[in-house]
Amino acid sequence: MSLITETTARPAGKLRVTRSRRNVAWTGAGALIVVVVLALLPYIVYSGTTSIIVQAFIVLTLASMWNLLAGYAGLVSVGQQVFVGLGAYFVLILAIHGTSPFAALPVAVIACAVAALPLWWLVSRLRSGYFAIATWVLAATVMLIIERFSSIGGGTGMPLPGLSGLSSVLLTAYTYWAGLAVTVVALATMYLLLRGRLGLVLTAIRDDEVAARSSGARVGLARLLVFVVAGAGCGAAGAVLAISQLQVQPGAVFSVQWTAEMAFATIIGGLGTIEGPIIGTAVYMVLQQTLASYNAWYLIILGLVAIIIALWSRRGLWGLVDEHLHFRLFPVGYWLWPEDVSRPSRLLSRLRRSGA
Amino acid sequence: MAWVNAIIQGVLTGGLYALFACGLSLMFGVMKVVNLAHGDLAVVAGYVAIGVITVTRIPVLWSFLIVVPVMALLGYVLQRTIIQSALDRSVLTTLIVTFGLSVVIENGLLQFFTANSRAIGTDLALVRDSFKVGSQIQIGYLLVVIFAVAVVVLLGLQYFLSASKYGRLIRAVADDREAAQLAGADYRHVFGIAAALAFGTVALAGISYGMYSQLQPTTGTDTILLFAFAAVVIGGLGSLWGTLLGGVVLGVAQQIGAQINISDEVLAGYIVFLAVLVLRPQGLTSRRTQS
Amino acid sequence: MTVPGDTERAENGTPLLEVRDLTVHHGQLRALEGISLRVFPGEVYAIIGANGAGKSTLLRTIAGLHRPTTGTVLFDGRDVTRLRPERRATQGIVMVPEGRRLFGSLSVEENLKVGATYARPGPWTIERVYELFGWMRERSNQKTAQLSGGEQQSVAIGRALVANPRVLLLDELSLGLAPVVVQRIYGMLSQILATGLTVLLVEQDVSQALRVASRVQCLLEGRTTLEGEPGDLTPERVEAAYFGLGETAAGGGDAGGGNGGQPVPSAGHRSPVPGGGQAMGQSSGGGSEQLWPG
Numbered sequence: 001m002s003l004i005t006e007t008t009a010r011p012a013g014k015l016r017v018t019r020s021r022r023n024v025a026w027t028g029a030g031a032l033i034v035v036v037v038l039a040l041l042p043y044i045v046y047s048g049t050t051s052i053i054v055q056a057f058i059v060l061t062l063a064s065m066w067n068l069l070a071g072y073a074g075l076v077s078v079g080q081q082v083f084v085g086l087g088a089y090f091v092l093i094l095a096i097h098g099t100s101p102f103a104a105l106p107v108a109v110i111a112c113a114v115a116a117l118p119l120w121w122l123v124s125r126l127r128s129g130y131f132a133i134a135t136w137v138l139a140a141t142v143m144l145i146i147e148r149f150s151s152i153g154g155g156t157g158m159p160l161p162g163l164s165g166l167s168s169v170l171l172t173a174y175t176y177w178a179g180l181a182v183t184v185v186a187l188a189t190m191y192l193l194l195r196g197r198l199g200l201v202l203t204a205i206r207d208d209e210v211a212a213r214s215s216g217a218r219v220g221l222a223r224l225l226v227f228v229v230a231g232a233g234c235g236a237a238g239a240v241l242a243i244s245q246l247q248v249q250p251g252a253v254f255s256v257q258w259t260a261e262m263a264f265a266t267i268i269g270g271l272g273t274i275e276g277p278i279i280g281t282a283v284y285m286v287l288q289q290t291l292a293s294y295n296a297w298y299l300i301i302l303g304l305v306a307i308i309i310a311l312w313s314r315r316g317l318w319g320l321v322d323e324h325l326h327f328r329l330f331p332v333g334y335w336l337w338p339e340d341v342s343r344p345s346r347l348l349s350r351l352r353r354s355g356a
Numbered sequence: 357m358a359w360v361n362a363i364i365q366g367v368l369t370g371g372l373y374a375l376f377a378c379g380l381s382l383m384f385g386v387m388k389v390v391n392l393a394h395g396d397l398a399v400v401a402g403y404v405a406i407g408v409i410t411v412t413r414i415p416v417l418w419s420f421l422i423v424v425p426v427m428a429l430l431g432y433v434l435q436r437t438i439i440q441s442a443l444d445r446s447v448l449t450t451l452i453v454t455f456g457l458s459v460v461i462e463n464g465l466l467q468f469f470t471a472n473s474r475a476i477g478t479d480l481a482l483v484r485d486s487f488k489v490g491s492q493i494q495i496g497y498l499l500v501v502i503f504a505v506a507v508v509v510l511l512g513l514q515y516f517l518s519a520s521k522y523g524r525l526i527r528a529v530a531d532d533r534e535a536a537q538l539a540g541a542d543y544r545h546v547f548g549i550a551a552a553l554a555f556g557t558v559a560l561a562g563i564s565y566g567m568y569s570q571l572q573p574t575t576g577t578d579t580i581l582l583f584a585f586a587a588v589v590i591g592g593l594g595s596l597w598g599t600l601l602g603g604v605v606l607g608v609a610q611q612i613g614a615q616i617n618i619s620d621e622v623l624a625g626y627i628v629f630l631a632v633l634v635l636r637p638q639g640l641t642s643r644r645t646q647s
Numbered sequence: 648m649t650v651p652g653d654t655e656r657a658e659n660g661t662p663l664l665e666v667r668d669l670t671v672h673h674g675q676l677r678a679l680e681g682i683s684l685r686v687f688p689g690e691v692y693a694i695i696g697a698n699g700a701g702k703s704t705l706l707r708t709i710a711g712l713h714r715p716t717t718g719t720v721l722f723d724g725r726d727v728t729r730l731r732p733e734r735r736a737t738q739g740i741v742m743v744p745e746g747r748r749l750f751g752s753l754s755v756e757e758n759l760k761v762g763a764t765y766a767r768p769g770p771w772t773i774e775r776v777y778e779l780f781g782w783m784r785e786r787s788n789q790k791t792a793q794l795s796g797g798e799q800q801s802v803a804i805g806r807a808l809v810a811n812p813r814v815l816l817l818d819e820l821s822l823g824l825a826p827v828v829v830q831r832i833y834g835m836l837s838q839i840l841a842t843g844l845t846v847l848l849v850e851q852d853v854s855q856a857l858r859v860a861s862r863v864q865c866l867l868e869g870r871t872t873l874e875g876e877p878g879d880l881t882p883e884r885v886e887a888a889y890f891g892l893g894e895t896a897a898g899g900g901d902a903g904g905g906n907g908g909q910p911v912p913s914a915g916h917r918s919p920v921p922g923g924g925q926a927m928g929q930s931s932g933g934g935s936e937q938l939w940p941g
Contacts, residue, residue, distance in 0.1 A: 076451045078392065122630060125637050128447050129390020130593070132455070133585040134633070137626055140582055144623040155619075256577060260459045267452055296463035303460035310452040311441050521764060528750040528761045535748040538710060540736035540765030540810060 038180055042173040050176040054244050056285050057179035058237045061186045062262035063269070063277035063284075065233035068190050070263070071272035072202045073226040076128065078259050079135025082119065082142050083112050083231045085254035087238025089146060092248045095162040096152065102178060105239045112235025116228040124223070136256065143254035157249030160242055175244050182236040189229065191274055198222055234262075260299060264306040270316030279317050357492045358615060364493060366611035370604030371503030372568060375561040376584035377591070377599035378510060379554035385594040386530045386550040389439060389450050393457035395580030397555065398562030400461060401427050402571045405563045406474055416477035416567075424559045431555025432548040439551070440544055458577060465573035476566035483567050502564050506603075509557055510596055516553070517596075526550050586629040592639025601640055605632075661724055663688045663845050664709070664740070664814050669718030671701075671708050678704040679869045682718070686814065691846045693860035695853050697889060700866040702849040703745050706818050709847070710742040711735045723813070737765045739813030745822060747803040749791040755802055756787040762806035769811025770842070776805035779838065797828035801835070808839070817848035821855060829855060853885065867891045 042050055062080070069075045090108035095101045123134045147155040163171060193199065201222045204212035213219050242248050261284065269280025284302060291298040309316050314323075380394050391397075404426065405419040414422075442453040477483045486496040517523035529536045529546045536543055561580065565571065583606060591602025606625045613624020632640065662685040671679040679701045686692045694702045707713050709720055711732035719728045727735055736742075750758050759773045777784040780801045791799055800820060807815060820836070821829040833855050840846060840859060850856035857863060857877045865873035865888040873880070873888030886892070 070448065070452075074448065076448055076455075078451075078455060122633060125633075129384065129388075129392075129451055130585075130589070132390060132392065132451050133581065134589070136577075137582050137586060137629060140578065141623065141626040141630065144620075144626070148619075148623075257459075260455070263452065263455065264459075271452075296467050299463045300460050300467065303456045303463070307438070307453050307456040307460070310449050310456065311438065311445070521760075524753065524757055524761055525764065527752055527757075531750040531752055532748050534712060534732075535744060535750065536761065537712075537732040538736055538742050538744060538748075539762050539806065540733050540741075541761070542731070542733045 035180070035184055039177065042176050047169065047172040050172055051244065052285070052289065054176055054179040054240065055288075056281055057183040058241055058244075059261055059265055059284055060277055060281040061183050061233055061237040061240075062258060063265040063281055064186055064190050064274075065230040065237075066259070066262040067266045067271060067274075067277050068193075068226055068233075069230045071266065071276070072194060072199070072206070073223050074128075074206060075223060075227065076132045077135040077227075077230075078132045078256065078263075079137070079139035080230065080234050080262060081254050081256055081258040082135070082139035083116070083234035084238035084241065084258045085139070085143060085146070085250065086115055087112050087235030088242035088248045088253040089152065090235070091239045091242045092152060092158070092160055095160055099162070101160055101162050101239075101243050102174060105178060105182075105236070105243070108239040109232050109236045112238075113228050113232035115235075116231030117224075119231070120224055120227045124220070124227075139254055139256070143250050146254075147250050153248065153250070155250060157247060157252070159247040160245075163243070163246065175240070178243060179240045182240050186233045186236065187274075189233075193225075193229065194274065198225060202226070234258075257299070260303070264299075264302040266316075267306040267310055268302070268316055270318030270322075271310075273315055273318045273322065275321075276316050276318045283317070357490075359612070361493045362611040362615045363608055364489075364495065365499070366608030367604050368495070368499040368503045369607035369611065370587075370600065371506035372499070372561075372564060373583050373587045373603030373606050374506045374600040375502070375509065375557060375564055375603075376580050377587035377603055378506075378513065378596060379557040379561070380581075380584045381588050381594060381596060381599050382513070382550060382554045382557070384588075386526055387435075387439075387443065387547050388447060389443065390454070391439075391554075392451060392454040392581065393461060393576075394454075394558060394584060395582075396458045396461040396465075396576035397427070397430075398558045398565065398580045399465065399571050399573065399576040401559035401562035402476065402566035403465065403469060403474070405476060405566065406571075409476070416480055417482075419476075420560070420563060423563060424556050427559035428552040428556040431551040431553075431558070434555075435548045435551030436544060440547065458581075462573050462576060469573065471572060471574075473570035473572045474566070475570045476563060480567075498568060502568065505560065505564070506600065509560065510600055513553065513557075513596055522546070522549050583625070586625060588639075590629060590632045590640055595639065598639055605640065660688065662686055662721075663723060664847065665721040666705075666709065667719045667721065669705070669708060669720070670716045671704055671713055671718075672716050673704070673713075677869060679708070679715075679866075682866070682869075682871060684864055684874075686845060686847050688845050689843050691840055691848070691859050691861045693856040693863045694847070694849045694866060695851070695856050695863060695885075695889065696866035698851065699868075701869040702851075702866055703818055705866070706742065706816050706847070706849050707744075710740060710816055733765075736810060737767070739767055739811070740816065741807045741810045741812035741814075742816035743800075743803045743807045743818060743820070745818040747796075747799045749799055749802055749806070751792050752790070754788050754790055755783060755794070758791060758802055758806050759787075759809055763809040766809055767811045767813075771808045771811050773805075773809055776808055779835065780805065795828075796824050797832060800824065800828075800832055804832075804835075804839070812844070814845045814847060817846060817850075819849055819851060821850060821852040833859060853889065857885075865889055 038053075041053070062084070066077070066080060069077050069080070087108050090111045091101050091104045094104035094107060099107075119135075119138055123131055123138060126134045146152070152158065166174065194202070201212065201217045201219075204215070204217050205219055205222065209219060238253060241253065245252075265280035265284045266277050267280070268283050269278065270276025283305075287298045287301060291301070313319060376395070376398070380391060383389050383391050383394075401423050405423045408414070408419050408422050409416055438453060438457075439450060442449040481497075482501065483496075483498050486494050488494050515523075517527060525536065525541050525546045526549065528539070529541060529543045533543045536546070561584075562571070565575070565580065587599055587602035587606050589602065590605050591598030591600070605628060609628040610621045610625040613627075614621035616624070664684075664686040666682060666684045669679055669682045670677065682701075682705060684692065684694075694705060696702050704713060708715050711727070711730055711734075715728065719726055721727065722735070722738065722740055727738070727740070730738075750761060753761065756773070759776060763773060777787070782798070783801065783805070786794070786798075791802060794802065804817075804820075817836075820832055824832065829852060836859060848856065848860070857880075860877055863873070863875060863877055863880065863885075864871055865885065867888065868891070872891065873884060
């Protein structure tokens, strides 16, 4: 039997549509517990540990944003470092003018979202590969422009003012909470966006752009929204980066290495899955920490693993979990359950047998 | 007079940028692959040339005879293996894979050869010497030679594509891969040959840049790939001669920018690139070829 | 599975092209189910059927552009089911694809040269194609986009001929062409067929197909509904098989290859062809859904 007969040959009343096999509420509760535990961590562990976790927060936020771009909207940006840099510099500029860097963070995020609009206008007419390099050129251009202003450090950058009043213990803890907040908001925003209308439109575009257009999906608008959200998210990560590094250096914040890290973490974890960036970030952190004394080796290994996974595995490490267990922590799609079949996996295997 | 000099220097640098760009343009025109590792492979070619010259002590210019065919072979092999399997999956996969290659190559070079910059053939008269036009304009022999090489390469590519059996097949496959298969052509092999051509030009670009300036592990992306791309967009996507025009426009923009403020050289080029992107996204040559 | 009438054909020797029990899916959709056919040397074998019957899929599978789910394709007795399209082409299975698919940035002559690149030895050369299509030589340097639809179709046929096919697959030669042009193309085809070339053609325009074919097979929704020689088939039976009208078209005579006595799916909601009962080739005026155009 084909999918068509499988789904249309029975009365509509006999199908149930759910988000997941397991109750989403459990995942929600679990996520809440994880967040609470993470929030309490600065009271428990040393500041060395929290700084490492802040790094993980930055990578996870970046990876989730890149996943939204490439995995859901098909936009392979190699210039996301432009937002990391802008986020860092917005915090720096506000701090120079007397704002606390922590208060500057949300402002920087909004500024990055606004900055994404003209940048999108510049690159939106290019597709796939040309879009990728064009974003890269944009990042280089923005960095060159910022380097011209000596009041914000010119080509060498400058330390971030406004934090000297805090004790180092408090500063570390505040930085950690800022990183946690950014990550939680970024993940929640992405999840809610993908569950909603935007998720449907993006799926439609991914399946067939022409058909999506002709059935009224506003493809350009959906892509713009994704680009702006991803810009804001990467800007937030850049702001946290500036605070955690206590300085802003153009070559460092505008480095293409940020895009490499976010892309590799996403691909290794699973492009186009919400869980993927989380797994990928874990892999990234483990490699980076164990190979910390070997300079660039962790990036080389990450790159090679990402290439291998891109070539031979459909959806990264999470894809393996999903394929074998049909398990989603954050379901954004739907399962179609015939009443007489208790597990969607059996429906799936039946479809596979029938030549799907 | 300084302005005239800037324009002349810019035009001549445009030849170098056309060398950067034509391989990128060719691979996109034929296979729809944007090779993000393009510039890093050029740097690899430069490093290989340095290695060959150091080890065998052959004259610098002879290194071309070794490195260009080696890179062409590498291009064929990479295309038939990694790039083809990425293409079989999706265009997005080709971007991920070539970006991965770019990062791996760049950090590999950093790891093995440090961040030190290296130059090729600094003791050659060709590289060092220049001639004077009038009293103020000084032109390096090397830039003139590189410009000539770029023109010869473009002419050669054009002749190959229009007159040879494989050139015809390359254009046929770029037009309609399936119809070419029905005519008995193995498009994978044809893609491999196109990649070999592209990589040959990449090798020329890398070694030439090593003689003109200096190579560092990061040169591949921040200079070669981005300049190549800017030249391709300015000149018009998929047009071979457009890459020369785009390279020249980029070179002149950079030299004029440098005249205004020495640190604005690169920025001026990118601003012209962005202006073209906004005002004339199809590039300065609206002629459509190959794609 | 033997088809009556096959025995006499078999006296010509072994089939040059044979398809056994072919099933092809497009994703989840089944395009062909259990199709078999045998094409003998020198035959002109026509596959007819309505839009979406699976004709093109069948031809594309034979050419190697689709992988079948089950079934085999034999060429000259050898299994070519797993062979890539370009390998089949060099062995002599050459296809003129639907919609012509010329190389748009190449000139007429270059298109022919690409066709001749991997040619088998044989009578057809670019020169001979120029002789066949008189206009082509003096316009050989034009880009194919500048040609009319009929001229493009001629170049597509020429491009296939210069490969010296052992069996030529023609996919919907009439598609998108004016009736006059179709007439002319089929007129040319008769000349080509006179050379003894083996041809498997797919055509929606039944009258043209029946005029040149020595054997016909009709597909409906991926299954065979009729098979036979044009002379033995009445228009009523062809029409019934074409549209899947109530009666079992596989009923009598030498029809019914591969259908295994299953009832043909009914398509009663479709209106029969106006004037469908009249003899083939006769004009029936300006009907909108006309099976036999004049």
